Amino acid sequence: MSDTIKFTIDGKECTGKKGQLLVDVAAENGVYIPVLCHWKGVKPAGSCRICTVKVNNRYVTACTLPIDENCGDIENNTPELQDIRKAIVEMLFVEGNHFCPACEKSGDCDLQGLGYKYQMMVPRFPYAFERRELDAKSPKIFLEKNRCIFCKRCIRMIKDEKGRSYFAFKGRGKTLEISMDEKLAANISDELAQEAMDICPVGAILKKEVGFVNPIGKRKYDNEPIGSDIEKSQQ
Amino acid sequence: MSKPIIATASLAGCFGCHMSLLDIDERILKLIELVEFNKSPIDDIKTFTKECDIGLIEGGCCNTENIEVLKDFRKNCKILISVGECAIMGGLPAMRNGIPVKECLDEAYLDGLTVGENKEKIMPNDEELPIITDKVYPLHEIVKVDYYLPGCPPKADLLWEAVVALVTGKELDIPYELVKFD
Numbered sequence: 001m002s003d004t005i006k007f008t009i010d011g012k013e014c015t016g017k018k019g020q021l022l023v024d025v026a027a028e029n030g031v032y033i034p035v036l037c038h039w040k041g042v043k044p045a046g047s048c049r050i051c052t053v054k055v056n057n058r059y060v061t062a063c064t065l066p067i068d069e070n071c072g073d074i075e076n077n078t079p080e081l082q083d084i085r086k087a088i089v090e091m092l093f094v095e096g097n098h099f100c101p102a103c104e105k106s107g108d109c110d111l112q113g114l115g116y117k118y119q120m121m122v123p124r125f126p127y128a129f130e131r132r133e134l135d136a137k138s139p140k141i142f143l144e145k146n147r148c149i150f151c152k153r154c155i156r157m158i159k160d161e162k163g164r165s166y167f168a169f170k171g172r173g174k175t176l177e178i179s180m181d182e183k184l185a186a187n188i189s190d191e192l193a194q195e196a197m198d199i200c201p202v203g204a205i206l207k208k209e210v211g212f213v214n215p216i217g218k219r220k221y222d223n224e225p226i227g228s229d230i231e232k233s234q235q
Numbered sequence: 236m237s238k239p240i241i242a243t244a245s246l247a248g249c250f251g252c253h254m255s256l257l258d259i260d261e262r263i264l265k266l267i268e269l270v271e272f273n274k275s276p277i278d279d280i281k282t283f284t285k286e287c288d289i290g291l292i293e294g295g296c297c298n299t300e301n302i303e304v305l306k307d308f309r310k311n312c313k314i315l316i317s318v319g320e321c322a323i324m325g326g327l328p329a330m331r332n333g334i335p336v337k338e339c340l341d342e343a344y345l346d347g348l349t350v351g352e353n354k355e356k357i358m359p360n361d362e363e364l365p366i367i368t369d370k371v372y373p374l375h376e377i378v379k380v381d382y383y384l385p386g387c388p389p390k391a392d393l394l395w396e397a398v399v400a401l402v403t404g405k406e407l408d409i410p411y412e413l414v415k416f417d
Contacts, residue, residue, distance in 0.1 A: 093324075100416035101320055101387035102327060112416055119414060121383035122323050122375060129325075129370060131333030216417075223412055 007071035009053075010078070016067050022074070023051050023062040030234020032227030033076055034085060034114055036092075036201045037151035038063035045152045050088050050114065052081060059084075082118060089114045090123035097129065097146035098202070104211045105203030107219025111149060112202075113226030132177055138185035140193035140208055143167075148178040148204040158196045160184060166196070178204060239288040239402045242312060243275040246301040247328045247371055248294025251388040252319040253277065256291075258391035266395075269402055274311075283311040289401060290315045293388075295325040296372040300365035309378040314401065317374045318394070320387040320416060329371040336367055387417050 003018040009031045016025030024040055026033045036048040044063045051062040054075035062076075075081060092098075092111055100106045132145035154167040155178075166188060170179040188196075190207075197207045216222065245253055253276060259266065272278045273287050290312030296302050309315055320326040331339050344350060344358050374380050384397055393413040400407035 097330075097332075099320075099324075099327060099330060102330070103417075106417040115416065116411065116414060119409075121385055121414075122317070122373075122380075126376060127324060127329075127373065129329065129332035222415075225411055 005067050005069060005071065007067065008073045009076050011073065018068055019066045021063060022053070022055075022060075022065040022067050022071070025067055026062065026076070027230045030231060031076060032230040033062045034117070034227060035063060036110055036114070036149060037153060039153055039157065039199060042153075042156050045156065048088070048092075048149065048151055050085055052084055052088075054078070054081060085114070086118035086120060087124065089118060089120055090125055092149050093120070094123045094125045094127045095130070096149065096202075097132070103147065103203040104206050105147075105200075107214065107216065107222055109203055109221075110201035110226060113221040116221055117225045117227070135180055136208075137182055138180060138188060138193075138208075140188050140190065141180070141185060141196060142206040142208060143178065143180045144204050144206065145177050145179075146204075147202045149202055150176065150178070151201055153199045153201065154178070154196055154205060157199055158192060166192075238269065238271045240273050240285065241270045241275070241289045241291065241398070242273045242283065242287040242308065243277060243291040244293070244304055244308060245276060246292060246294035246304060246322070246374075247297035248319065248321045248326070250276075250293070252291075252293035252322075252386075252394075255386075255388035255391050256394050259395045260391075262395055266398070269399065283307065287312045288314060289398070291318050291394075291398075292316065292322055292374060293318045294321045295328060295374065296368060296377055297328050298365040298367050302368070302372075302377060305374060305378055314381045315374075315378065316382045316384060316397070317380045318384050319389055320385060321371075322374045323383050323385055324373050325371040326387065329373075332370040336369060340367075385414055385416050390415070 004015055005018050006015050008014060009026055012031060014025060014029035014031065021044065023033050023035060023038055033051045033053060036050050037045045038051060046061045046064040049061055052059050053062045056072055089111065100112055106112060134145065135143040155165050158166045164184060166181055166184050168179055170177050193207045196205045243253065273285060274280045274283045290308040292305065292308060296305060317323050321328060325332065340358055344353060345356055384393055386393060390413050396409065397407060
């Protein structure tokens with residue numbers, strides 16, 4: 001078992017296999033590192049930076065770091081890192097148009113869940129109020145571009161049998177937006193549409209003809225902070 | 236010692252946050268023992284008659300009157316609190332942000348599907364009417380705001396706990412379930 005790696009996160013002993021991604025190993029060891037763009041088993045993008053941890057005094061995204069012998073003691077839940085993560089959440093909130101009261105994903109939204117976890121009362125940055133369009137051309141999906149946080153989960157994961165992505169980025173910098181392939185999306189299956197909605201960490205991808213399925217009080221983050229399932233798994 | 240004085244106002248809001256304040260049910264009797272109300276729709280006092288300790292404001296700023304009231308509150312209240320999503324981030328009224336005001340007015344009074352007879356193409360322009368701002372502003376982008384109570388509306392328990400903590404000087408320990416953005 002020479003490929004077994006031992007290291008600590010905030011003093012807690014963890015074990016994993018060499019080369020495994022830190023964020024996945026942490027979850028297996030009952031340590032929650034927040035993610036927005038990462039999805040286990042999918043090639044990491046490292047785009048949202050919310051999983052930033054400190055390894056050997058350097059900031060690293062846990063979703064792109066394969067563990068090895070040099071990991072040492074990793075910092076995760078320090079006040080400094082929590083504030084960095086809170087700032088990222090706040091930045092994402094002001095960059096898009098996140099009107100939680102009017103969003104179907106409210107209560108099940110990962111971005112909102114992190115807002116609750118870090119007790120975001122108000123973002124420290126000014127609101128951008130950028131105007132983006134809503135693409136409702138697909139018979140199965142709404143694409144609400146105002147809510148996209150550019151995690152690339154849908155681009156990386158939602159593909160047809162030939163491997164073609166239903167979603168893609170359009171533009172660069174300030175004009176960057178998520179877009180949907182009109183022809184492909186016209187024939188998207190119910191299952192894939194549902195999967196697209198489920199993997200979207202915010203309310204940018206919504207399945208048509210269903211909505212507000214879970215009542216208030218029974219949604220994912222109504223009663224327990226995001227990551228509670230991971231933290232409880234090892235207790 | 237005299238009781239702390241509270242003032243409240245609803246700017247570009249729906250009065251839902253005020254409704255939530257009334258949702259504290261029988262605790263409203265305790266609240267009256269704890270505090271005195273000044274300018275507020277709850278007691279219908281229209282202008283400040285003395286300096287207040289706490290100002291609770293619901294709704295963002297969508298016109299010049301909102302801004303005037305907000306500045307009046309800042310001047311007359313020692314502590315100003317943004318109550319609810321609209322006050323904190325503009326809320327639903329802010330969905331017009333990014334759309335030119337003219338387009339909004341045209342849609343509302345001339346071109347909208349639900350516009351009835353308006354052959355003269357009249358746009359409300361009485362000088363008594365406040366001027367609509369270019370976008371809906373969160374309160375803290377206009378004046379200094381001391382505290383924020385999120386929610387749409389903020390839960391009655393959150394409003395209660397926050398006000399009681401403020402007037403009694405106790406530390407506020409908010410349970411997870413109480414802070415929600417919807």
